[in-house]
Amino acid sequence: MAGEPVNVNEFQELARQALPKMYYDYYTGGAEDQHTLKENVESFRRIIIRPRILVDVSKIDMSTTILGHKTSAPIMIAPTAMHKLAHHEGEVATARGAAACDVIMGLSYMSTCTVEEVASSCNAVRFFQIYVYKRRDITALMVHRAEKNGFGAIILTADTPRLGRREADIKNKVDVDSRISFNNCDARIHAITPKIKFLEYQTLRSCFSQVMQTEMFMLTDRSTNKTLQDKGSNIEALAAGTFDASLCWKDIEWLKSITKLPILIKGILTSEDAIKAIEAGVAGIIVSNHGARQLDYAPATISVLEEVVHAVQGKVPVFYDGGVRRGTDIFKALALGAKAVLIGRAVIYGLAAKGELGVKQVIQMLKDEFELTMALSGCCSVDDITRSHVKTEKERFICRM
Numbered sequence: 122m123a124g125e126p127v128n129v130n131e132f133q134e135l136a137r138q139a140l141p142k143m144y145y146d147y148y149t150g151g152a153e154d155q156h157t158l159k160e161n162v163e164s165f166r167r168i169i170i171r172p173r174i175l176v177d178v179s180k181i182d183m184s185t186t187i188l189g190h191k192t193s194a195p196i197m198i199a200p201t202a203m204h205k206l207a208h209h210e211g212e213v214a215t216a217r218g219a220a221a222c223d224v225i226m227g228l229s230y231m232s233t234c235t236v237e238e239v240a241s242s243c244n245a246v247r248f249f250q251i252y253v254y255k256r257r258d259i260t261a262l263m264v265h266r267a268e269k270n271g272f273g274a275i276i277l278t279a280d281t282p283r284l285g286r287r288e289a290d291i292k293n294k295v296d297v298d299s300r301i302s303f304n305n306c307d308a309r310i311h312a313i314t315p316k317i318k319f320l321e322y323q324t325l326r327s328c329f330s331q332v333m334q335t336e337m338f339m340l341t342d343r344s345t346n347k348t349l350q351d352k353g354s355n356i357e358a359l360a361a362g363t364f365d366a367s368l369c370w371k372d373i374e375w376l377k378s379i380t381k382l383p384i385l386i387k388g389i390l391t392s393e394d395a396i397k398a399i400e401a402g403v404a405g406i407i408v409s410n411h412g413a414r415q416l417d418y419a420p421a422t423i424s425v426l427e428e429v430v431h432a433v434q435g436k437v438p439v440f441y442d443g444g445v446r447r448g449t450d451i452f453k454a455l456a457l458g459a460k461a462v463l464i465g466r467a468v469i470y471g472l473a474a475k476g477e478l479g480v481k482q483v484i485q486m487l488k489d490e491f492e493l494t495m496a497l498s499g500c501c502s503v504d505d506i507t508r509s510h511v512k513t514e515k516e517r518f519i520c521r522m
């Protein structure tokens with residue numbers, strides 16, 4: 122590619138060049154046929170914008186407030202795992218990029234920098250995403266560490282009782298560099314070692330942090346003495362060994378009992394679940410199909426946003442993620458009722474290409490595109506963006522009839 126990247130797709134190409142194939146595939150991939158993966162992006166293309174003209178757009182204000190935190194634009198960094206696979210500075214670089222652009226940083230439970238490192242690296246407003254482990258004590262400790270380190274909310278990811286089937290990862294036998302490991306969880310192990318005394322299994326390939334290895338040993342096929350990771354994705358094996366597939370609605374009560382932080386639930390795709398989430402007392406909903414990495418043939422996220430927004434009836438803010446690659450996508454999601462969008466892969470592409478600078482450039486690029494979209498659509502503030510600024514494919518079809 123000649124010259125500097127001018128859009129997210131060009132950052133993706135730089136990331137492809139920078140990363141080992143195994144990691145590039147991990148970051149970009151979706152589940153099974155990757156139908157939903159394509160739809161997440163394509164569905165945006167089928168929504169058109171209805172611009173208004175002759176509005177004074179000499180001043181555009183993109184700022185908004187998210188759970189009481191003022192932010193420069195309705196953009197957050199989605200929690201994504203293991204940033205050190207993309208860049209040696211990992212989530213610290215991502216958080217600094219977010220701080221420089223004055224947007225909120227979502228930190229993954231499966232991060233390669235600790236909550237303490239991220240908290241002390243910059244002044245970005247931070248939300249902490251959790252998976253709930255079978256070992257609830259581990260999850261509780263992680264939540265307390267986030268609380269202690271000034272994180273502003275807990276994002277409960279609720280769409281991952283098991284990991285989706287990502288075939289590239291299976292083929293690549295995706296593995297994690299032993300120098301990286303899941304440091305975030307590792308640090309807590311040292312606080313509660315008694316339960317992991319049985320580290321006689323250290324001979325296992327040291328690809329994951331100690332607790333991961335321990336729990337993966339339990340997955341060992343005793344007849345062949347091979348761990349599951351020899352058969353496919355190490356990351357899938359890790360999730361199978363550690364994530365609590367019995368997690369259900371009543372557990373939100375448990376989560377509320379261990380933290381005072383507001384809880385956002387991530388992974389809602391239906392009005393039924395949106396209503397349950399409100400009944401459970403969450404502070405906000407993230408409409409998400411996990412970047413199409415979980416259930417293939419789940420709907421493209423943008424196609425169900427409005428259903429959820431209607432069900433929620435303004436009781437809590439609704440956030441959106443999935444397939445955002447352009448400022449126009451952000452505009453469309455807001456027009457359909459989202460308070461803000463979360464950006465997953467695009468940020469990783471920036472990180473892989475240029476570290477902190479790349480994260481900053483990607484976010485700034487999306488902000489610039491969004492600002493221009495607002496100006497060309499006749500919207501001076503995010504509150505000016507209304508449902509009448511977009512037409513969905515279905516509406517266009519009805520008009521033609």
Ligand SMILES: Cc1cc2nc3c(=O)[nH]c(=O)nc-3n(C[C@H](O)[C@H](O)[C@H](O)COP(=O)(O)O)c2cc1C
Nearest residue numbers: 148199200201202229278411412442443444465466
């Ligand atoms: C490489 C990768 C890792 C992810 N890791 C996590 C994670 O640890 N926790 C989580 O809740 N979601 C995770 N997600 C999902 C994102 O939070 C988000 O829902 C998704 O990336 C949005 O779609 P987009 O990538 O098209 O922007 C991950 C997504 C990707 C691509």
Ligand SMILES: CC(C)CC(=O)C(=O)O
Nearest residue numbers: 202231284356360411414
């Ligand atoms: C380590 C994984 C469980 C992170 C994740 O959520 C993903 O890869 O989609």
